[in-house]
Amino acid sequence: MSMDPAPDPIFARLDRAGLVQHVVRLITDAILQGRLKPGDRLTESGIARELGLSRAPVREAARLLENRGLVVSQPNRGFFVREVTVEAIDSLYELRICIECAAVERLVAGDPAQALIGLRERIDEMRDLAEADDPLSQIEADMAFHRLICLHSGNERFVTVFDQIADETQLSLMLIGRLYDDPMRMAETHEPVFDAIAARDAQGARAALEYHIGTARRVVTDIFRKLKEDGSA
Amino acid sequence: MSMDPAPDPIFARLDRAGLVQHVVRLITDAILQGRLKPGDRLTESGIARELGLSRAPVREAARLLENRGLVVSQPNRGFFVREVTVEAIDSLYELRICIECAAVERLVAGDPAQALIGLRERIDEMRDLAEADDPLSQIEADMAFHRLICLHSGNERFVTVFDQIADETQLSLMLIGRLYDDPMRMAETHEPVFDAIAARDAQGARAALEYHIGTARRVVTDIFRKLKEDGSA
DNA sequence: GTCAAGAAGATTGTCGACAATCGACAGAAC
DNA sequence: GTTCTGTCGATTGTCGACAATCTTCTTGAC
Numbered sequence: 036m037s038m039d040p041a042p043d044p045i046f047a048r049l050d051r052a053g054l055v056q057h058v059v060r061l062i063t064d065a066i067l068q069g070r071l072k073p074g075d076r077l078t079e080s081g082i083a084r085e086l087g088l089s090r091a092p093v094r095e096a097a098r099l100l101e102n103r104g105l106v107v108s109q110p111n112r113g114f115f116v117r118e119v120t121v122e123a124i125d126s127l128y129e130l131r132i133c134i135e136c137a138a139v140e141r142l143v144a145g146d147p148a149q150a151l152i153g154l155r156e157r158i159d160e161m162r163d164l165a166e167a168d169d170p171l172s173q174i175e176a177d178m179a180f181h182r183l184i185c186l187h188s189g190n191e192r193f194v195t196v197f198d199q200i201a202d203e204t205q206l207s208l209m210l211i212g213r214l215y216d217d218p219m220r221m222a223e224t225h226e227p228v229f230d231a232i233a234a235r236d237a238q239g240a241r242a243a244l245e246y247h248i249g250t251a252r253r254v255v256t257d258i259f260r261k262l263k264e265d266g267s268a
Numbered sequence: 269m270s271m272d273p274a275p276d277p278i279f280a281r282l283d284r285a286g287l288v289q290h291v292v293r294l295i296t297d298a299i300l301q302g303r304l305k306p307g308d309r310l311t312e313s314g315i316a317r318e319l320g321l322s323r324a325p326v327r328e329a330a331r332l333l334e335n336r337g338l339v340v341s342q343p344n345r346g347f348f349v350r351e352v353t354v355e356a357i358d359s360l361y362e363l364r365i366c367i368e369c370a371a372v373e374r375l376v377a378g379d380p381a382q383a384l385i386g387l388r389e390r391i392d393e394m395r396d397l398a399e400a401d402d403p404l405s406q407i408e409a410d411m412a413f414h415r416l417i418c419l420h421s422g423n424e425r426f427v428t429v430f431d432q433i434a435d436e437t438q439l440s441l442m443l444i445g446r447l448y449d450d451p452m453r454m455a456e457t458h459e460p461v462f463d464a465i466a467a468r469d470a471q472g473a474r475a476a477l478e479y480h481i482g483t484a485r486r487v488v489t490d491i492f493r494k495l496k497e498d499g500s501a
Numbered sequence: 502g503t504c505a506a507g508a509a510g511a512t513t514g515t516c517g518a519c520a521a522t523c524g525a526c527a528g529a530a531c
Numbered sequence: 532g533t534t535c536t537g538t539c540g541a542t543t544g545t546c547g548a549c550a551a552t553c554t555t556c557t558t559g560a561c
Contacts (some may be wrong), residue, residue, distance in 0.1 A: 078542065090543090095331070111522055111543060117319040126425040129370070137366040139530045179393045196429055257508080270525090287544080311512065322546045344513060344552055 058086065058096035063202065066105055066116055067209055068171075074137035077114040078190070085119060104203040117203065121259050124207045127200055128252035134196055135181060135248060136241045139228070143237040150187035151233055154180060158225050165218035173221060174208045182224060211258050214251070224250065291319065291329035296435065297339055299349055300442050301404075310339060310347040312392050337436040350436065357440050361485035367429055368481060369416060369474045371421035372461070378472040383420035384466055387413060391458050398451035400469055404453060407441045413458060418475070444491050447484070457483065 062082070065071045077097060079090045086093070097114045100106045106114045142150055157180040164173040185193040198226055208214065215221060228247055231240035288355055295315070298304045310330060312323045319326070330347045333339045339347045390413040397406040411434055418426040441447070447455060462481055464473035 045354045066337055080542070091515055094543090095514095098328070098331050112524095113543060123425075129423055130367075130425045130429065133370040134363075137362070169283075190359045192356075192363045192433075196363065200425075245339055311513095313512070324545055327513090328544095345554095346513060 036199050039134055054088070055092045055095045055099070055103050058082075058092055059099050060088070061193055062096060062100060063105060067202075067205055069165070069209065071116050071212075073116050073118045074243075075116045077116065079113065086103035103199060105206065117206070118134045119203075119207055119210060119259075121263065123203075124259060124262065125209065125252065125256050127204060127207070128248060128255070130196075130200065131181075132248050132252070135184055137210065138185045138193045139232065139240045139244050140237050141188045141190060142184055143232055143235055143240050145187075147235070150183060151229070153183045153187075154225075154229055154232070155185065156221050158229060161225070165222060166218070170218065171209070172220065172251060174205060177208075177225075178205055182192055185247050207255060207259070210264065211255060214258075226258055269336065271476075285471060287321070288325045288328045288332070291315075291321075291325055292332050294319070295333060296338060296466070300435075300438055304349050304374075306347045306349050306351045306443075310349065312346065332467050334453060336432060336434075338439060338455050347473050350439070352436075352440055352443060352492075354435075354489055354496065357492060358485065358489050360440070363433065363479060364414075364437070365478055365481045365485075367426055368417055371418045371423065371426045371466065372473045374421045374423060375417055376465055376468055378420075378422050378474050380465050380468070382418070383416060384462070386416045386420075387458075387462055387465070389460060390416065391455050394455035395452065398455060401451065402448045403451065405441070406451065407438060410452070410454060410458075411438055411443075440488060440492070444488060444495070447487055447491075 054062070062071070062077070064261060071077075079093050083090045083093045097108070099106050101114065105117055107117050108114050157176050160174055160176040161180075164170075164176060182197055182201065184198040188194075197209070222248055227242060227243040231243045295304070295310070304310070307491060312326050312330070316323045316326045330339060330341070334341050334347065338350055340350050341347050384432055390409050393409040394406055394413075397403075398411060415427070415434065418430040421427075457480055460476040464476045
C-alpha cells in the first residue's frame with residue numbers, strides 16, 4: 036500500500052509532454068522580446084509550419100497563453116498578441132496591490148525565515164544586473180521577488196493569480212524599456228519591503244509593499260501615457 | 269469619421285462558435301449537479317462518443333474548464349474533476365475577501381447607482397428562491413450578487429479573477445448542500461452589504477462585505493470539515 | 502503469499518485532411 | 532460615386548487515424 040518514492044532519479048526526467056510547453060516558451064519569448072508586437076496575429080498554420088509540427092500543439096499553446104493574458108482569441112479569427120492600454124496596466128497594478136499586500140501580511144504572520152533568504156538573493160541579483168546593465172533580466176528578478184512573496188504566503192491561490200498576471204506585467208515593463216534612470220533604483224525600492232518583513236512587522240510590510248507597487252504603478256502608467264502620445268502624435 | 273452605432277439591431281446576434289461553449293456548459297452542469305464527482309476521470313473519447321462529436325472540441329472544453337478550476341489535468345493522464353479540500357476552500361475564500369473588498373470600495377467610490385438596482389434584484393431573487401425551496405438556484409443568485417460587485421467596480425480585472433474562482437466556489441457550496449438551516453438567512457446576510465453601498469459608505473461596505481464573506485468562510489469550512497470526517501470515518 | 506516483469510487494453514498526444522467561416526477584392530446596380 | 536453582391540484565398544473549426552504512453556491484468560520467480 037506504500038508508495039515507492041522514485042528510487043534514485045539518476046537521469047533527469049526529460050519532459051515528454053514538453054512539446055506544448057516548449058511552444059509556449061517560444062511564443063512567450065517572442066512576445067516578451069518584442070519580436071511579436073501587440074496586435075500581431077498568430078496564425079496556427081504559420082507557426083506550426085515554422086516549427087515543423089502540427090497545428091494541434093500550437094493551438095493548445097495559444098490557449099495556455101490566452102489564460103496567462105499574453106494573447107487574446109476571437110472566434111473564427113484566431114489569436115492576437117494582447118494590446119496593452121494604460122487602463123489595463125492601471126487595473127493590473129491595482130489587482131497586484133490587492134493580492135500582494137494580503138500575501139505579505141500572511142507571510143509575516145507565518146514564518147518568513149525561509150522567504151527572507153530568497154528575497155535577499157533577488158535584491159542582490161537586481162544590483163548585479165544593474166551593474167551588468169541587463170534591464171530585461173532585472174525585470175525577471177523583480178518579478179521573482181514579488182512571486183516569492185505570494186509563494187510563501189501560505190495561500191497557493193495567491194500564486195495562481197500572480198502567475199496569471201505576471202506575464203502581462205512583464206510585457207508592460209518590457210514595452211516601456213526601463214523604469215528608472217538609475218538602474219540601481221529598482222533594487223533600492225525593494226529594501227523597505229524586505230526590512231519590514233525581516234522586522235516581522237506585518238502592517239509595516241503591507242504599507243511598504245503598497246507604497247512600492249503604488250510607486251511603480253504611477254511611474255509605469257506615466258511613461259506609458261507619454262509613449263502612447265508620442266506614438267499617435 | 270463617425271462610427272455608425274449599429275442602426276437598429278433587429279436580430280439578436282446568435283453565437284456561433286457555440287460547440288465548445290456548449291460542451292463546457294454540459295460538463296459544468298454535470299459537475300455542479302453532482303453527476304460527476306471530485307476525482308472522477310473525464311475521458312475525452314468517452315465524452316466525445318456520448319455527445320456524438322470528435323475529441324477536439326471536448327479537449328478544448330476541458331482546457332477551458334481547467335482554467336476555471338473545475339477540472340485538473342495531468343500530463344498523459346487526462347482530466348479529472350477537481351478534488352475539493354478544506355484548505356483549498358479556505359484559500360479560496362481568503363482570496364475572495366481580498367478581491368471583493370477592494371472591488372466594493374472602488375464601487376462605492378464611483379457611481380453605485382446602477383449597481384444597486386442589480387444587487388437589490390439579486391437579494392429579492394434569493395428570497396423568492398428560498399420560498400420556492402430551490403437551493404441550487406439560490407446559490408447562483410448569490411454568486412451573481414458578488415459578481416455584480418466586481419463587475420461594477422470599474423476594474424475589469426476583478427471580474428476576470430472572480431470568474432476564474434466562481435465555479436470552484438459554486439462547486440464547494442454544491443457539495444455542502446445547504447449553508448443555513450433557514451434558507452432565508454442567505455438573503456438577509458446580504459442586506460448589510462447592500463445598505464452600506466446604498467449609504468455610499470466605502471469603509472462600511474468593505475467591513476460589511478468582509479464580515480459577510482468571512483462568516484460564509486467559517487460556516488462552509490466547518491460544514492466541510494464535518495462532512496470529511498463522516499465520509500472517511 | 503508477495504513482489505517483479507511482461508503483455509494486453511485503454512487513453513492521451515500528435516498528425517494530416519476536409520468543411521465552415523472570415524476578410525478582401527472585383528463587379529453590378531442604382 | 533456609392534452601395535450591395537458574389538467570388539476567391541486564407542484561416543479556423545472539426546474530424547478520423549496513428550503513435551506514444553499509461554493502466555491493468557496476467558504470468559512467473561522466490
